[in-house]
Amino acid sequence: YEFMCVPLVHPLFKREFVSGSAKKRTGPFTRPDIVLCSSDWNTLIIGKLSPHIKVDSKNPSLKKNSEETLKQELALASHLGLVGVTFKLTKGIKENANLSRIICDKVSSMCSLQVWIQVPMENPIKQAYSYREEDCGKVESPWEWWNAFRIVCDYNRKLGVALIVSHDLPDQEEIDRWLGEPVKCLIFPTTLFITNKKGYPVLSKAHQALVKKFAMLEVQFVLTGQNRYQSITYYHNYLEYLWKDCESDGAVERYARGYEDYLQCPLQPLMDNLESQTYEVFEKDPVKYSQYQTAIYQAISAVKSKLEDKSRKIVIMVVGAGRGPLVRASLNAAKKANQSIKVYAVEKNPNAVLTLQALEKDLWEDKVTVVSCDMREWNSPENADIVVSELLGSFGDNELSPECLDGIQRFVKPDGICIPTSYTSYIAPVQSSKLYNEVRQCRDKDKHTLAHFETSYVVHLQNKYDIAKPQPLFTFKHPNNATDNSRYDTKVFKVRQNSVLHGFSGYFDTVLFNNITLSIKPSTHSPGMFSWFPIFFPIREPIQLKAGDQIVVHFWRQCNSKNVWYEWCISEPFPGPIHNPGGRSYTI
Incomplete structure (x- = not known):
């Protein structure tokens, strides 16, 4: 003992x-x-x-x-x-x-x-x-x-x-x-x-x-x-x-050990260049890249079936190429499909470009062209049959995937394919006094006192009770015909028993192509995948709930020329204040 x-x-x-x-x-x-x-x-x-x-x-x-x-x-x-x-x-x-x-x-x-x-x-x-x-x-x-x-x-x-x-x-x-x-x-x-x-x-x-x-x-x-x-x-x-x-x-348990209920600020790869260690961790995911490779193979097969000139190379743009895992997946898929391809690997992080250039010189040769540039500012010499990206965050669109892909969309052929083709975010009300206390402990002298309750966190959720099942919130499709990426939706959840609302857990799933999917939503979680933890949106004050109550929550995705941010508030069972108005506490 x-x-x-x-x-x-x-x-x-x-x-x-x-x-x-x-x-x-x-x-x-x-x-x-x-x-x-x-x-x-x-x-x-x-x-x-x-x-x-x-x-x-x-x-x-x-x-x-x-x-x-x-x-x-x-x-x-x-x-x-x-x-x-x-x-x-x-x-x-x-x-x-x-x-x-x-x-x-x-x-x-x-x-x-x-x-x-x-x-x-x-x-x-x-x-x-x-x-x-x-x-x-x-x-x-x-x-x-x-x-x-x-x-x-x-x-x-x-x-x-x-x-x-x-x-x-x-x-x-x-x-x-x-x-x-x-x-x-x-x-x-x-x-x-x-x-x-x-x-x-x-x-x-x-x-x-x-x-x-x-x-x-x-x-x-x-x-x-x-x-x-x-x-x-x-x-x-x-x-x-x-x-x-x-x-x-x-694999998931080994990767997540020590991070249970530990609050992390979401990555901002558009603003910050990721470190080598971060790339290395994500590249070890045993599920994500095999699913991507299958999706790319199916996309190549779909384009190949429509080709009039069978000798023409299929053009694939890998945007946000990192250190090249999706380039490798594209080359492997093309080999399996017995199709010659031309790959543009576009990456804005100059340190990751070093790795891509070394691989281009030693391994990929003329099959791959490395482009050191922000994808939104790049002028492509030709249009793409397939655009492949991995710009998704724990909430789907929270790492600005819609905005980034909108910038490259002008170089996609009219019948071109985007991988992923769509992604949807989900939210669910959650009770967790551990997370509430963790947020309460956060202090930052440069921000106002409520800032930490108006910020979203990536967290490996363990010590929590799901008050109701997740519901879909925002969906984005690519190629994107809409010019406005702002969103607003209201969700209603039924309370099954007396409990305490401390915030909302967020998840996403994505359709890469056809029936090839990735998901971190608990009921459909891709087995063995660890690249994303859920996201958590706290609320300022815990709300005491009774069995039979309705939780009515309002979520906004707001955009201006420089930033994107989320705002959220509750109107039932008790009206509460808007969290993060105007992006005062957190923007992307």
Whole structure:
């Protein structure tokens, strides 16, 4: 076992701070700190607060005593340098207002102490009624207790959930809602375990599925209750086996490790020249370029079938060629189609052009012409049969693919093909106190205070709950007949259960050619592809949602001669302010 949850003071040792003979009692109130060295206190112990503390009692004497006891134990935890303390939440905020105030005072101070709030997964009243014949009716979900408590504590990031796993698991939707919360550990009572044929403790299939869901959040496991087997190590060995079984080690997992829920500003390759390392990472994607090659092969075959002069070379323009992966894909596709081609590799980054020129000289020779120029300013000597680009961002159009391709469109033949031929962005409402707190921590003295809530972020979403399924937002097609790339749309989402809206996750999918697609939308995600993480649009203030509510969100893609930017706002269930008006916080 890696750590223990230990009572800071003996659970039966009540102290008197108000009056009476017990107040004069001498001697220490708990064990001294020298029973462990400092490094052990720092890493191996989570302190349990005394269960008899009732700071919200109607009895003034008990209330006062409990307040002093709680302060004494929190001060001791800070003195010992514990990582955190834990206590059990058994009721809603009405019965815990004073407790939340004291905890809020503590976590708002400079101390680094975390507070793990033990919350049962299922309301104990509901569990009790499972043994009775009559129905218990509607009872409050323990998630409501936690939600109200952390709102009162202003979403403090030092608060975490220690989720007590129940015998009867709640609905799947209710379990998924916990995935959007800062769950630090799952608490397994030993009574949950059943004995297998060999006489060892195991969990039911439903509980195993629960462990798999939470494994991606890197939660800890805590075992509580009476040991019912020969050795307590049996539980440990089984839980460790379960944990290792949950670990996935695919290309996406290896690439994304360490970036879970980490906010990154989207790349701006039109404004900034990408570094060699960035090119190298994207070139390792095992899926993207094979799909591109298939699409180019099909496009070459389509053009070839219409050629009157069979000896004519097909002209392919690779715009935004980078270090040449799409040039290679084009040459491979042409070889497979047994068709001679002429490739123009257009790239504005002079450092990447060095690589292209070296490849042109040593490998590609007269098949490829390297052009060091911004594609929008280039005057092509001839028109293209096929234009190939990889200018897509996590939201499809957020790296200015429409604007860049509009600049080259005049050199596409009337029946020419663009790869990709179209792409669509998607948005979905999301609950994630982790992301909300991450955005809240951002500071930039050169920008106004709301700037970070009006910026989109690329993020590998893990610690989140999807309030509703993604819906399509903006679509762009190429060749593009429209001259205006600004867009506006309204989306309506139905809320399935009480939850908290912290922002919107964004995805995209693209049709490269015919039926060849790439997607980062969860339901159609291209297996093994890691070139794009989703995008996240935060909102300034979390919105409390009730089951049956409608979320109505408005999204704009605004353009002027120099910049493109997004604006967004909510009109239901409560009207909210426009985020990023006029591109004041973020432009592309």
